[in-house]
Amino acid sequence: MIFLDFERIWPSLPYILQGIPVTLSYTGVSLFLGFFWGAVLTFCKVGQIRVLQWAAGFYTSIFRGTPLLLQLILIYHATPQLTGYDISIWQAGILTFTLNSGAYVAEHIRGGINAVDKGQMEAALSLGIPYFMFMKDIILPQAIRNILPSLVNESIDLLKESALISVIGGADILRRANIVASEKYLYFEPLLVAGALYYILVMVLTFGARLLEKKLKTS
Amino acid sequence: MIRLEKIHKSFGDHEVLKGISGDIPQGEVLAIVGPSGSGKSTLLRSINLLENPTAGKVYIDDICINEGKIDIKKIRTKVGMVFQQFNLFPHMTSLQNVIYAPLKVKKLSFKKAEALGKTFLKKVGLSDKANTYPPLLSGGQKQRVAIARALAMEPEAILFDEPTSALDPEMVKEVLSVMKELAHTGMTMVIVTHEMGFAREVADRIWFLDEGHLVEDSSSQKFFTSPNSARAKAFLEKVL
Numbered sequence A: 001m002i003f004l005d006f007e008r009i010w011p012s013l014p015y016i017l018q019g020i021p022v023t024l025s026y027t028g029v030s031l032f033l034g035f036f037w038g039a040v041l042t043f044c045k046v047g048q049i050r051v052l053q054w055a056a057g058f059y060t061s062i063f064r065g066t067p068l069l070l071q072l073i074l075i076y077h078a079t080p081q082l083t084g085y086d087i088s089i090w091q092a093g094i095l096t097f098t099l100n101s102g103a104y105v106a107e108h109i110r111g112g113i114n115a116v117d118k119g120q121m122e123a124a125l126s127l128g129i130p131y132f133m134f135m136k137d138i139i140l141p142q143a144i145r146n147i148l149p150s151l152v153n154e155s156i157d158l159l160k161e162s163a164l165i166s167v168i169g170g171a172d173i174l175r176r177a178n179i180v181a182s183e184k185y186l187y188f189e190p191l192l193v194a195g196a197l198y199y200i201l202v203m204v205l206t207f208g209a210r211l212l213e214k215k216l217k218t219s
Numbered sequence B: 001m002i003r004l005e006k007i008h009k010s011f012g013d014h015e016v017l018k019g020i021s022g023d024i025p026q027g028e029v030l031a032i033v034g035p036s037g038s039g040k041s042t043l044l045r046s047i048n049l050l051e052n053p054t055a056g057k058v059y060i061d062d063i064c065i066n067e068g069k070i071d072i073k074k075i076r077t078k079v080g081m082v083f084q085q086f087n088l089f090p091h092m093t094s095l096q097n098v099i100y101a102p103l104k105v106k107k108l109s110f111k112k113a114e115a116l117g118k119t120f121l122k123k124v125g126l127s128d129k130a131n132t133y134p135p136l137l138s139g140g141q142k143q144r145v146a147i148a149r150a151l152a153m154e155p156e157a158i159l160f161d162e163p164t165s166a167l168d169p170e171m172v173k174e175v176l177s178v179m180k181e182l183a184h185t186g187m188t189m190v191i192v193t194h195e196m197g198f199a200r201e202v203a204d205r206i207w208f209l210d211e212g213h214l215v216e217d218s219s220s221q222k223f224f225t226s227p228n229s230a231r232a233k234a235f236l237e238k239v240l
Ligand SMILES: Nc1ncnc2c1ncn2[C@@H]1O[C@H](COP(=O)(O)OP(=O)(O)OP(=O)(O)O)[C@@H](O)[C@H]1O
Pocket: B011, B016, B034, B035, B036, B037, B038, B039, B040, B041, B042, B043
């Protein structure tokens, strides 16, 4: 029979809750930066410069083809070794998640761009609109609309994957729950709390996404 | 103002244009007609280099535009284009569609561009749709916005590739009448069309294309009453 003892971790609850902004900051900042990085990668992929196309494709396949945890540990430990720069946990986390989500976002954006009908390119050409402006003002806004739902999914994935930061010592929800667990010799309760917090955050995001989608459909 | 010299165009080893030469003077309304697949669109699109001719020269205002270092963007602002599928930017209102290029390419002030945009929307009879997004417009309205968009760059010529072919029959007229008005203002127009009645009424001259050759280059009146070539005769008998 499982015996749950939430009373003993009750005093530690605020400590775990303080992990929420930490988790959200990893998610939010990486997603924001990852979006721009992904946009840059997309421009390389759909652009006309061969070398950039190839480099962006190679980059994407590396980041999609290896475990995120490995990328994180590598960046955290290899950066000081290679560059002498003493990278902080936060920097390593943001850098890894940004580089990683950029690779995924780039794929989404490319899909969104491909969904924009080709005739607009010809119209833009016939008006003398430069390629960069065409991408920025005409294709990208439409592509973003097309990809908003998948961006939300990306943010949900990232939110959950950000828990990996606890492996290198980032004080996020999971890490804090783990600390409480080992202090109190109670594992189930703090981790259950952590799980519930992640679940609630994901649900809020999902709900927000539905509202957004509805709004996009009507406008 | 437009001169074509021995234009050839191949896609792979399929030669679509087999040496087409001709002049289109300022203010002329030229209709390009011919059977499906004869190369009409390809020829039209060669004029603003949406298709790059495999051989031959395209001159605009006596400048060869498909050779050496030419700012093709600048040339394209002189030659507008209207497409069968409208190709409006769906996330911009009619007015935004019309003023985007004057604003961003010609770098007019917003005030000037807006005034210009409103003038041209009025010209195509769509003042009341200035703030409407293209998905909410009918086909005929979309095409008229597209015409206003081309006009707003104040080009010297406009190319039309079957501007009414994607329209329901009841909307063809409103677009043709806008084009007719435009023809009367002295705009140079090159129109690929299947609307023989319209071509006869509005065009000054007809180019009849068949299998990549310019088979006949006649005044509209001559073409429709007594065409020179047997192929044009056969074509007219079929479509009229
Ligand atoms: N991008 C392309 N790649 C390969 N072949 C092409 C391409 N564009 C056109 N063609 C071919 O060139 C030929 C002429 O095409 P074009 O569109 O110029 O004909 P058209 O006279 O405009 O016909 P329609 O009246 O059906 O529009 C056709 O056989 C077509 O299949």
